[in-house]
Amino acid sequence: MMADRRRGRVGGLLAGALLLFAACDDAHRDELPPLTAHRSVTSKRTVITPPASNTPRAYALPYRTQRGSVYYGSDTLRALGDLATTIDRVDERLSNWATGRSPETDLPASFVYLCRDIETLLAIERHHDFKSVYGHADSASTPDRTFEPRGGYYQQLGVIALLDQPGVDVPWNIAHETSHAALARWTSFVPDVLNEGLAEIVTAWVLYSNAEMPSDDLPLDLNVVNTCRSATRRDRRAFRLAWLFGLDYWQFRDDRSDDLNFSLATSLCHFLLSDGHPSVAGRFPALIQRLGADRSPWFAFQRTYPVGLVERRWRDHLDRWNDLPWRVGFGRRWIQHGSHLSARRPARGSTALIWQGDLQPPSRVEFSLAQLPTASTVAFLTSYRSPRHFTVLGARRRGRELIRVDYREGSWDTPALWQLPDHLDPTGVWRLERSPATGEMSWSIDGETVWSAPGSAVDPGRWGLYFESRQASDRTGTSSVTFENVTVE
Numbered sequence: 001m002m003a004d005r006r007r008g009r010v011g012g013l014l015a016g017a018l019l020l021f022a023a024c025d026d027a028h029r030d031e032l033p034p035l036t037a038h039r040s041v042t043s044k045r046t047v048i049t050p051p052a053s054n055t056p057r058a059y060a061l062p063y064r065t066q067r068g069s070v071y072y073g074s075d076t077l078r079a080l081g082d083l084a085t086t087i088d089r090v091d092e093r094l095s096n097w098a099t100g101r102s103p104e105t106d107l108p109a110s111f112v113y114l115c116r117d118i119e120t121l122l123a124i125e126r127h128h129d130f131k132s133v134y135g136h137a138d139s140a141s142t143p144d145r146t147f148e149p150r151g152g153y154y155q156q157l158g159v160i161a162l163l164d165q166p167g168v169d170v171p172w173n174i175a176h177e178t179s180h181a182a183l184a185r186w187t188s189f190v191p192d193v194l195n196e197g198l199a200e201i202v203t204a205w206v207l208y209s210n211a212e213m214p215s216d217d218l219p220l221d222l223n224v225v226n227t228c229r230s231a232t233r234r235d236r237r238a239f240r241l242a243w244l245f246g247l248d249y250w251q252f253r254d255d256r257s258d259d260l261n262f263s264l265a266t267s268l269c270h271f272l273l274s275d276g277h278p279s280v281a282g283r284f285p286a287l288i289q290r291l292g293a294d295r296s297p298w299f300a301f302q303r304t305y306p307v308g309l310v311e312r313r314w315r316d317h318l319d320r321w322n323d324l325p326w327r328v329g330f331g332r333r334w335i336q337h338g339s340h341l342s343a344r345r346p347a348r349g350s351t352a353l354i355w356q357g358d359l360q361p362p363s364r365v366e367f368s369l370a371q372l373p374t375a376s377t378v379a380f381l382t383s384y385r386s387p388r389h390f391t392v393l394g395a396r397r398r399g400r401e402l403i404r405v406d407y408r409e410g411s412w413d414t415p416a417l418w419q420l421p422d423h424l425d426p427t428g429v430w431r432l433e434r435s436p437a438t439g440e441m442s443w444s445i446d447g448e449t450v451w452s453a454p455g456s457a458v459d460p461g462r463w464g465l466y467f468e469s470r471q472a473s474d475r476t477g478t479s480s481v482t483f484e485n486v487t488v489e
């Protein structure tokens, strides 16, 4: 039976039964070498080994809330701390918006595991008797997989198990899986296109916006914009709702789709939540209610939204994304919320956002910084030609050390370093200006010039924003920075 699951009716039914044991992996594929060498951090690990007994409580620590017990286990250094707050915030805000009620208070016990490798994660699956629900000992032994096992939310087991490795954005993934768990309590079956899309939207909303409704001030994941942009150029047939709704569990996650289906799903939910048309606006909570009552999700969707109109307006929505002035140059993840642009990195790595408004760089880019993450470089990017050819102009080490350095053909030149004058606050207003007459370029902080160069010394090419994290800067293991009130002229 399992061998047939990618074809025909059996496939659809099993896809439902297998609902969600995958996380949206945040692995980052094109790492740059670090800008400067960093000290590696080593500490003692607490190893969780699933015991022979059938009591997960023996190795998972209880975290009690008013709403039920969450048992938490980790064999990485990460403490529950802020992750628990994230789980509560997702439940609270999603519940208030989607159901109009506070979250349930009598939830059955659930389990959250962070695992440093896939072997531990598979052991967790076996320990929670994965086989009794899914028919195989663990997800690695499930035949005909279309993607590597990576954990996620296991609805029937009441378990969230995730990898906690370099390059994995654990707070993001925890919020994402919590959204799945909440929807599973209110619905009978949610197709991936809605479930995965909404989980991404809810995560960005809870992490980046204080708006009560996700539709007000909806943050936009610019990496999703990137993916959808190239997809619209390749093939517009992917933007048929019936086709997206018809994808089964394995088709939706197929590695060969390169996350396109996740991005399409996110863009669809972004559209459904932000569009102002009276046949679209404000209807998502009603759709969620219908997904709990109607037998067919496609029928529930058609009862909620006029499909033809949604398809037309969704494509227009994506066409407007083509006109956005920013695109992700490399790395992830960039969030646009209002006039703010936030970069987040799980632990080490770099990411760049490129201004693509004109062929020529703009004459001025300005933003303010409320805080500088500790072990990071926050910078303008100039003379950007490719991910292998650009210049970084910014600050590192709490902003006291200013840096200008070229990246050419995969390696860094020797950086020019100088100190920020004592009276200047690095968390002020940063401005990069180019004189239209002479091409001279200057960088100022709070109106005081900290660097300048004649036009002849400046490589044209695009401008952008750059963030490099050398270690996690907060207790959730993520490093992030927000470029506030970004203006470009």
Ligand SMILES: [Zn+2]
Residues within 6 Å of the ligand: 022, 023, 024, 176, 177, 180, 195, 196, 199
């Ligand atoms: Zn998911």
